[in-house]
Amino acid sequence: MAKNITTREEDYSKWYNELVIKADLAENSGVRGCMVIKPYGFAIWERMQAELDRMFKETGHQNAYFPLFIPKSYFSKEASHVDGFAKECAVVTHYRLKNAEDGSGIIVDPDAKLEEELIVRPTSETIIWDTYRKWVQSYRDLPLLINQWANVVRWEMRTRLFLRTAEFLWQEGHTAHATKDEAIFEAEQMMNIYAEFSENYLAIPVIKGTKTESERFAGALETYCIEALMQDGKALQAGTSHFLGQNFAKAFDVKFAAKDGKLDYVWATSWGVSTRLMGALVMTHSDDNGLVLPPNLAPDQVVIVPIYRKEEEFEAVNKVALNLVKELRSNGIRVKYDNRDTHKPGWKFNEYELKGVPVRIAIGPKDVEKGTVEVARRDTLKKEFISSENAVEKVLLLMDEIQSNLYNKAASYRAEHTTEVATYEEFKDVLQGKGGFILAHWDGTTETEEQIKNETKATIRCIPLEGSNEPGTCIITGKPSERKVVFAKAY
Amino acid sequence: MAKNITTREEDYSKWYNELVIKADLAENSGVRGCMVIKPYGFAIWERMQAELDRMFKETGHQNAYFPLFIPKSYFSKEASHVDGFAKECAVVTHYRLKNAEDGSGIIVDPDAKLEEELIVRPTSETIIWDTYRKWVQSYRDLPLLINQWANVVRWEMRTRLFLRTAEFLWQEGHTAHATKDEAIFEAEQMMNIYAEFSENYLAIPVIKGTKTESERFAGALETYCIEALMQDGKALQAGTSHFLGQNFAKAFDVKFAAKDGKLDYVWATSWGVSTRLMGALVMTHSDDNGLVLPPNLAPDQVVIVPIYRKEEEFEAVNKVALNLVKELRSNGIRVKYDNRDTHKPGWKFNEYELKGVPVRIAIGPKDVEKGTVEVARRDTLKKEFISSENAVEKVLLLMDEIQSNLYNKAASYRAEHTTEVATYEEFKDVLQGKGGFILAHWDGTTETEEQIKNETKATIRCIPLEGSNEPGTCIITGKPSERKVVFAKAY
Incomplete structure (x- = not known):
């Protein structure tokens, strides 16, 4: 069904931009390069967060929160790090507004200049390692396995929703270890977790590897990454994990006493994924009809649309639908029941196709008579009538089937490319x-x-x-x- | 047991500051007025977030994300709003650093001055209402029931961990409605949700009320609040919910077509609670021995400490302990089993008292012989031996008892004061x-x-x-x- 979206064939880039907006994922704000993540887009991001957070915690990590601002002097302490980020930093220089004396309106108060400028974090290694110095004295304090969910700012000149924005949301893990081997193990472990998340939840196959020297994170000795392939044949870096050696420990003087009493610098890693994954998700699976979401991340896995003309038809249909909603929910399925009478079924079909809901179930008066429901898959666009008694079983099966199918399709595309x-x-x-x-x-x-x-x-x-x-x-x-x-x- | 903390009687304010740091909740960072929320403190905040988020979603709200930065011109659009916040705004004026030409180091690049300064959000009404203008055309688009979890910055001159910090974490709900009555209903509903959360989770009784004109939020027609009483007889505002009338809709020209086709400005609310609640939690229940956490929010509800001297003693104790851990977890209890051999039981007892873990269970070789365990409550500091067969039942009972006891104690204190x-x-x-x-x-x-x-x-x-x-x-x-x-x- 036509969605008035540019097709991928016509212009892949335009297709992406339009889809992100029409599917209510995000939009540009009045602030240059900063996006608004709309409720539907944010609900997908929340599902990503929930799964990643669980995986981090299962591997012993804890969350914490560090300041948004980084004093310029901290930020400059690690030479290659500042080289990597200096050109794209938002800088806070003042802390107050006031009314202009000439009555021209609100101005920045020149008397409220900060002694030292503050950088809005583009990443938090420096402020975190300045903190770790106070937390680490002995090998008993190690490892520190800490993650934070935060917003960061990189003043990019050319921005695109999710893929490259001045402000974005991410998680950044920062760990401290007693030995080089442990730190390398951690960096590799987190790359593997990202790969697992990408393949099992995003349904995106990835290549695991290391970056060349010129593509490494500013301050890292080794950058591990996962690389995905989009439908236009371009690659997208979906997550990175850095072995930082002792660079930040040296820059911030973070030493520990080993069991034998000897002092040594601590070994570090950092690792992150961001709202960029939303872009990867859209570009890997979606089609000219709109979003296609893997069931494991879809905010609504199933939508049920009642079809009726007369009030008494609605009553019968509604009864079947409500019963199905209840059964599906008790089986752990996220169901939306759209019984609004302000929109027609055709409009709703179109809407949920655009929004990528994995399974749509339609129930009309004839279905009630026959004891059937119509089940439509978003991935293949195939529809079939099944006995309503089998609907729950069918949906549970489809959740797995659609998830696998999306992964397999992406893997085939990658193999061919x-x-x-x-x-x-x-x-x-x-x-x-x-x-x-x-x-x-x-x-x-x-x-x-x-x-x-x-x-x-x-x-x-x-x-x-x-x-x-x-x-x-x-x-x-x-x-x-x-x-x-x-x-x-x-x- | 002595914790080297100033007592409440000696100096309540000092007691609070020391406790927050010694119990590993938070600490000051190198950035003026900005705190680091440490993993233990953050775990409590995460539990608060989870419960509030659930309550918001159950009442139809969705999460979204809006930009960190607000153009100065937006920020100035609502007169009383800018008056309320202008004096405490962090202002971004530049977007790049560079090497100084005289070789003196990294400086802010004077050529990278922003055309319009950006305010780091102290609250998001202005940027959100600028967005809502695009989202609302007709009554069908209303209500908008949106919340965001975010960091905000208010450049406070005197700061205290959790209670008043330059950057803090919070949630801010921003809703848009077709009628005045609906907006007032929403503002009151959110005050009631905050009160329910405070009483059932924080175990803090609150008074619900409205603010006087001079204490209202900058831009509100009515501010609803919940007020709690701390152990030093001082009040703490624990949450606010604002009826904003049409002030922001007028400032940002957000109109909708009603059913009858007439255009009218949208009615608004906003409401928020912040990491300040962490301060309220500490100050309401804790004592001279350390934190006292209500079971509903404690990251660890039970800690199990094995007591043994010889290796074969450990084996027997460990077996009983592991079994209990498993049973408690299968009953939904958050259990920590501290079997570290690097710390003595006495040290551990002290530590978990300081950290406010509601129930401590100690198991020694004699307990194994007798089939008992020692159960200690953090709130009353009472200990008793019980049959290990009854341990799960006892813990489940204690979760409710301790939660109620903390609430009742706080309610009695309030009644007396x-x-x-x-x-x-x-x-x-x-x-x-x-x-x-x-x-x-x-x-x-x-x-x-x-x-x-x-x-x-x-x-x-x-x-x-x-x-x-x-x-x-x-x-x-x-x-x-x-x-x-x-x-x-x-x-």
Whole structure:
């Protein structure tokens, strides 16, 4: 059914922008680059938060909260960190407004200038490590396994809803460990948790890997990542986990006494995913009819629409519908019963298709007579009549089926759009053609990486941790390469 | 057992500050007035959030997220609103740092000045009403029942952990309605939800009432509030709900077409509670031994401490303990089993008393022999041995008993510290004596209110909505008074 949305084929980017707005996920605000996350979009984000939070807690992490503001001097303490973020920082310089003396209105009070400017956190390593110094004296205080859910600000010049916004919501884990091995284990564990979350909840298959030096987080020794592929053949980094070595511990003087009494700097990790995942979710599964949501994250897994003309028809239909609502809920299904009489069934069908509700159940007077209901799947758009006695069983089955189907579809798309190439010519052909992930040998230098990026706009998404790792020769320089790495154009 | 905390009698204020830090709830950060909420404190806040969020959703509210920043021009649109907040606003003026040309380090880039300054939200009415304009056209779009969980910033000069901080966490509900009556109903409903939450979860009895004109929220026509009494006889405002009339709709031009097609401005409410509730929780129930937490909010409701000397003793004790942990958890109890061998039982007892865990269970080799466990209540500090077979039943009983006991204790304290007075002399005597809530007749003028405040530091906490409402004469002016109002010194 037509939704007046640009099709993906016509203009993928426009399709995305329109869909995010029409499906009531988010919209631009009056503040440059800052979005409003609307209730329907936020309900999906809340489901993501709930699952991730559970996974973090099951692996021993606790939540805490650290200040929004970071004094400029803290922020500048770790050299590569400040280099990475300085150009996109919102800076608080004053703490008061007042009426202008010339009567022209409200102005910033020049007498209320801060002694030291405050940076609105773009990420919290510096303020957190300044705090950890007070929390860590001995090995007994370690590990610290802490996460925070927070808003952060990066003053991006070009913004797009969810994908790149000046303010976004995220979680940032910050852990402190007694040994290098423990910290590396933690960073890898969190990458694995992100991958598991992505595959089991978002239904998005990901490649796990490490970033090249030039793509690493500012201040990290190693950045682990998960990389997903969107329907336009572009990659999207869906989560990162950083092994920070002792960089922040040294910058903030965080030492601990080991069992043998020796003082050493603490080892660190940090890791995060953000509302960017909302963009990944939309771009992986949705179609020209609107959103397609995986049942594990859909705020409403099932919508029930009653169909009737006369009042007495409604009574009979309503009875069946209410009974089904109750049964589905007692089976843990999130059900919306849309019995509004202000909107027609056709309008509602259209609306829930646009909103990506996984299963729609329609019940009319004939269904009541026959003891059937009509069940429609959002993913395949297939409809069938089933006995209403089997409706709960069917819905429970569909929850799993739709979740798997979305994952499998995305995995097939990725398989079709993953190409191993042997030459730079092939590389460019694939990139100009179907795009997607390209596996190619690379000599390990930033120089070659830059050359490819400048010539093709493709970047190294990651050095994969799984799959074939046969050595070969770089497609540009012919120098030796340990294994193929993953290239793509990326969001 | 001594905790090296100042006693309440010695210095209530110092007791509070020390307790918040020693019980690992929060600490000051390196950023002026901004606190770090530590994992234990945050776990309590998360429980508050979970219960409130459930109550909001059960009454039809949805969560959303609006920008952190508010353009100065929006912020200035509602006159009394800007008057109320202008003096305590953090202002973002720049969006970039750079290296100083003289090599002196990182500076704010003067070329990156914003065209319009941005206010870090002290509350979000203005940015939200600017958004609602786009969401509301007809009565069909109403009501909007939206809440957000967010951080806000008010540049307070004197700060205290939880009670008054430059940045704090809160929820702010913002609703839009077609009629005045609906908006008033909503504002009252949310006050009632706050009262219910306070009494059933925080175990804090509250007085429901409305604020006088001078104590109202900046921009409100009526502010409903719940007022609690702390153990030092001072009042604490624990939540507010505002009927905003059409003030913000007019300032942001939010109109809707009614059923009859007529255009009218939308009616508004806003309502919020904050991490200040953490301060209220501490100050209401805790004692000179540390925190006392109501079971409904305690992150750990029960702690089990094994007592043993030899390894074979541990094995027997551990078996009983693990079994009990399992049984308690399957009954929905949050249990911590502290089997660390790095700390002695005495240290642990002390620690969990300080942390306010409602029930402590100790199990030693003799208990295993006799089939008993030792159960200690945090609220009364009473201990008893019971048959381990009855332990689960006993704990379930204690959860209710302790929750009620804390509420009843606080209610008794309040009853003892609520005094009706007939004269200003009496008023001053009570205030200098035991303090607490003072009910007195007031002539309804801001002038009299100010006089009493200046002379005694007591303010009108609220005009109560319940209780006796006999008319009388003002204790200052002798003019007629409709009913006694509630005075107190307040946080």
